[in-house]
Amino acid sequence: MIILKRIALAVIMVAIVAMFGLFAWNFYQRYTASDQPPPVIYERSDRPSRA
Structure with a gap:
């Protein structure tokens, strides 16, 4: 049972490190x-969608 807890903890730690790494890489x-990041386009919420 201790081994399963250690494996679960290791999997959770790897997932957290991977998410942080991907965030840092994206940042x-x-x-x-060299160019500007793409602008954020906000959708108006006071009208129905065009879909």
């Missing part, structure tokens, strides 16, 4: 690009 890619 690095976005802010080291």
Whole structure:
């Protein structure tokens, strides 16, 4: 049972480190690009969608 707890803890730790790593990589890619990042387009919520 102790081994299962250690394996579960290791899997959770790897998942957290992977998410943090992907966030850092995305942040690095976005802010080291030579051009501006793409603008954020906000959808109006006071009208129905066109779909």
